[in-house]
Amino acid sequence: MAWVKETAIIAGQVKCRLAGTGRPFVPMGLGSTMEQAHEVNKIVLPNTMTVAGGNYDKFSRVTAMTLSFNFREFFSANYARFLWANVTELPSAPVTGEQVIAEVGNTSMLAKMPLSITKVTDAATGLVEFEEDIDWRLTGSGPEPLPGSALATAIEAASGDYLIEVDYTSALVDEIQPLANTGIELELLFEGVNAVGTQKRTNNLYYRCSFDLVESLSWINVEDFMGFNVSCEVLADPARQGPGLSPYMKILKEKPVAA
Structure with a gap:
């Protein structure tokens, strides 16, 4: 099979909806960064049958899948999501x-x-x-x-x-009451496109995302645009079970069409 260059510089947009609702996805605005990380607990059985050491066996168990973002849009809906806030429009x-x-x-x-x-x-x-x-x-x-x-x-x-x-x-204002609830679970859709390599699309779907409270907010800062630095844990969706299925997410990676 011929070698196909698949380097990646990806940009795109994150959208969300309440988990399990099947509603259309709502844009969350410009995001400067999006990173996916995994935490693993590794159990190792040392090889004690030889003085040379080494390991006889090991088992790795995933303990968490996380996402981190820097959202730059201060929609009232983003205040609600990342400050665990209630929002009321006052006429x-x-x-x-x-x-x-x-x-x-x-x-x-x-x-x-x-x-x-x-x-x-x-x-x-x-x-x-x-x-x-x-x-x-x-x-x-x-x-x-x-x-x-x-x-x-x-x-x-x-x-x-x-x-x-x-x-x-x-x-006319939105009155925002932070820490008025304990947060909500969102289903996230990342629609990305590769600027290099295949120059094709990538859609990532994360089924259940529980957001932590925003780390900090720089209310006075003239050196950079303000941002929501936030992270969430991707939780397992019990409705998505079966051989070969991930209960956490799926990636749809577009392939080039043969000439």
């Missing part, structure tokens, strides 16, 4: 009369993420209205009183906490 809506404590130079966080603030008044009387960019500025989470402003003067003159009343429109 944009008007909010009136929310009271918060105001301090000069500090942010008064509102109950919802503000899209815009329509009015800020003193909570005691509601008669004194403070102006944006003159008395306060809008940060990512609420109003921040500006030094030297009329609002700052009112705060400093107060004998105790100074309350302001805020009318605003909240932003």
Whole structure:
């Protein structure tokens, strides 16, 4: 049989669905890395019949198949998968009369993420209205009183906490609650293509994948794009049993068509 070059530089995309559902696979976004690893427990029987040593027999037992990834897409669904989180969509809506404590130079966080603030008044009387960019500025989470402003003067003159009343429109957001569950089992599909060698496709299907919690998240980092460094263990699927069948995964490797 003629030698066919089969070197490999593979790129592709990872997709997922809940294990055992048979639903269409959903893209998990750009992944910079995907690595498959295997852990083996090896039992060795030393050869004691000769002083030369060596081993008389051995048995290797696979203890784990694992996958590791660096996903670069921060879909809310990926937060749910890798932070064991619950995700709830909160619609944009008007909010009136929310009271918060105001301090000069500090942010008064509102109950919802503000899209815009329509009015800020003193909570005691509601008669004194403070102006944006003159008395306060809008940060990512609420109003921040500006030094030297009329609002700052009112705060400093107060004998105790100074309350302001805020009318605003909240932003459309996904509220993500990490560590709210213990994770889910996913079936993973890797659709890859070889840039060299045969230049054909490879599809890997992993039947039951239990993801660990993401290792870390670099919230402040201007040197590289943020990523989910995550790993999972590929568990056996008891429904896939029989001679010559793997209960863990299968690989579909496309072959060149003879000329």
